Amino acid sequence: MDKNELRTQKLLIGIFSILLTVVLVIVAGVEAKKSTETKPVIEVTGVNKRCVSCHTEKGIAVKAIDQWKESQHAIKNIGCIDCHKAEKGDFDAFYCPDSDILVGRHPTPKDCAECHQQQVEEFAQSKHAHQFWIIKNDDRSIFEPTITTRHGCEQCHNISIVWPDKSVGECDACHPKHTFSRAVARQPETCGECHIGPDHPHIEIYLESKHGNIFRAKEKQMNLNYASKDLKKIPIEVPTCATCHMDGNETQPSTHNVSARLAWESQAAWSYRTVWLQDKLGDWTIKRARMEAICKSCHAPEFVETYFLTADLVNLQYNELRRVFVYWVKKLNKNGLIKELEANGKKYSDVVLNGWDEEPEHLMYHAWHHEGRRFRHGAIMMGADYTQWHGIWELHNDLVELIRWAAEHGDPEAKQWVNSRHPSKFMPYPIYDIPGNAWGINPLANKVPFLYVNYDDYWDRVYQNVKYAYEKGLLSEKQWQLWLKRYNNKEHYLGTKYNADSVYNYYLQLNAIDTKAMNEQVVNMQLPGKPFYQPRPGVIAGPSEKVIKQQLGRKEEKYSPESGTK
Template sequence: MRKLVLFCLFLLFVSSAFALDIKGISVDAESAKCITCHQDMNIATKVHDQWAESAHAKNGVGCLDCHEAEQGDFDAIKHYGQFVATHPTPKDCAKCHEEEVEQNTKSKHAYPFWLYAPADRAVFEPIVGTKQGCEQCHNVSAFWPDGSVGECDVCHSKHTFDLAQAHNPYTCGECHLGPDHPQIEIYIESKHGNIFTTRMAQGKLNLDYNTKKTGDTPLDFPVCTTCHMDAINGLNSTHNVSERLSWESQAPWSYRTIWFEEELGSWKDKQERMKTACKACHAPNFVEDYFLVYDLVNLQYNEIRRAFVYWTKLYEKKGLIKPLKAKTSNGDVKKFSNTVINASWYTTASEIMYNSWHHEGRRFRMGAGMQGADYVQWHGIWELQHNLQEMIAWGAEHGVEEAKKIYESDSPTKFYPYKLYDFPGGLYGLYTEEQYSVPALYKLIPNYWEMVKANVEQAYKKGFLTKAEWERWLERYNNRDKYLGKKFGKHKIFEDYKKRKAKELNLKDKNSALYKTIKIGLPSPAITDVK
């Protein structure tokens, strides 16, 4: 051991007298000590190669510029005669990147959102799973004893701090994926993601760019940072990923954000920033319609959420759901569940309540925000509707008369024990009458559009929609016959389709495709009938 120490000291003495040259990078004497010792002792030998590829190395930022420490620092260790920091924090990064660290510190990435509702991870599952699970991502908002918060290397991996990696959607997808926040899956499904993967296949994917405040993202399609962070269409670049978000659409209830509004402005200002990013590629009419529908999706989710809260509270009142509680180590009684959020997890109704916010409800809203049609539909609203009916059926099975009345109803309106929002016509243009030939609710419910109008108007009056959005919706309402396709007559392709479909599905015609399928008449018995 003594020989090893002497050898290292010798290396440090020798290397301090000159600078190394690695891959064309001139290395200062202090960093040369670190690199030489790590190489010769075979400890994390790839670190210096990664660093040598970085902008830090090219700009003369060496090991101790990030790893310097003083005795008493929380992460300081004595390392061959000097103190070094084992874990640089945003406070260290701020020495050079003060603006970026300040912006990130004010974003939802950095704030400890995982502290607000930890019971679903700390009570329902063994904590060791949480430490290797949720915390892996939620440490993006880690608290450090030096007063800083967050981890820059979550997006800018250690030692390379590669811009291309930070711009790559799959970097965001390390955390933004799965049943509860599937942004990467939604992105790949969307037209934006389609173009991304196409450019990647074509070898035309340049993510190694650096936008300035007056610059512009040099891409003809968006990656995650394009919309949320990059300088584009006159917007300044930012590390505050909350600057362009107008809804808190991950929360149990969707609400208009007031996050740092004293600096970032109102939700309307944030919405306008995101619209500005969209208008770099999309026509203004499309952008305005898209945001209106997205806003209505969030408002509609809230009414579905209201129904889940109603049934959960009713079941709790009847003693079918009991909130969890226990004595803590200091003798206090701690309630581990909030009915509105999770309802204790231990019944079918409890699980439905939780997932309808944390899983399906998020997918419904997030899909609507990112052009993920399958997540809005089959992974979103379809599952929400199924969950709500299952919630009511559970109550009916447990003797709740109000639930039984809905469960036993034969009216299609049974699926809507809540109030509705809607938008006359479609998002992508005008349609002929056939587009709405199905027995849609507006054809079944008297005064449907009048009721919807009252709801949208109330949302506007209560400050959830802008005046421009209300007027845009009202124009659709006043011309709804046009938007519902009643002024354009029959479409010849649809008439042809009906004839061809009728021929295919005619059970009276032995030559029809459906008749042949159903009447195939296999000769053997079913396996269960074999004696």
């Protein structure tokens, strides 16, 4: 090796040594920073120090103190007495044991409003604060013993509690006591404490959706503790419940009014466009525009608008199903086949809304309060299974059961329906529809639907219904134009103008192979061994009382499967 090569080699070694040293210094600095990072120093002084010392010495709610120390309140020197202060005569005022400190047992939104006035006011104007369960609560006050509502309805609906000081709400329903964590409030399961179950399975719908799927995959990488006050864009990759209903983005301010972006009252017995605080929040089109503005942070405009238009048509379709239920229960009530509950001259159940003691009322209630909500909410929140199997399928099943009940109890019209063999009997109502869907073009998707392929005027009928809804203000001008765009080019959006028969025939062949295998492996099989019980013609299954008494008096004998006797 000559001198030049040796010199070059030494130079390279020197450069790499310097680079390695720099990297090691950077790594050491990062690790040193991590090791020296400490939590903010929380200074507890004055009355607050007395509270903390007493609780610590007596071992009373010590973890609450630890939780408070993690909060922004503690960092900003907002202590116990700032939230728990009270004056004589306050409904919740009391003296702590062995203390002369007068404190309030229940800090209310009125207390929170001293620092968070905007949030408290927004909340008080939302449906979270609406006392509908007290205004209309026959199904709780009659059907259930009161004790069950204490840890049932009231535990969730306490979010709309009206306090003796006339403030409304419970901030710690979402923000846990003492930490008041934003991250916890944004966690989908926090909303799922209440928005769960057969009548409003929103957490299940969310977790079924692509939104929930991505959240589960990425949640450990996302920081949900961001401040939303000056939020200019959505800082996380996928929305949580709070993202869509509360957080802001480039165009929308954040809000504690969860009704500000809702275009439907879809929890009600009928779906109708929201008029909630219309003078302050605007009409349903303005509320929908707010929601769409959030969605368009991640999705293309046409996808968002087509998806919501389809969901809106689902809500309108629900109304037509419900109209049939209302027709039948009113008719059965008028004919005396079902009756309302009465006491002291007052009726305590409405056959349309909340009857339970007779089958048609029971079906009617569930078709609204359970299956009907799931059908509508699944469509709005991307929960396909809740729109389909937990929704429309169950709704139709309720309707069939109701009409069968009417037929069994002598209603001539119901008997005619039951005896009909025509498939269209399952659609005794007008239809809403939209050509195709928001996801793409599928030439095979429209080879099956009975009404579509058997009625030449199917789309003419649908056109009339959608146009009528638009004229009644239930669809916006923009939505009507979007629907017309698809209607006028429906062969494209439905895929019927594209020939994919070769693909269809290929899968038909595969299906035939599958079917043949099923028949060979299962359907046409008959095991050679005899079954252990075979009823004999003319013989009542099961021993007579005389035989039972005789058998009880016998000693245990071997059982003969051939004879069925001992």
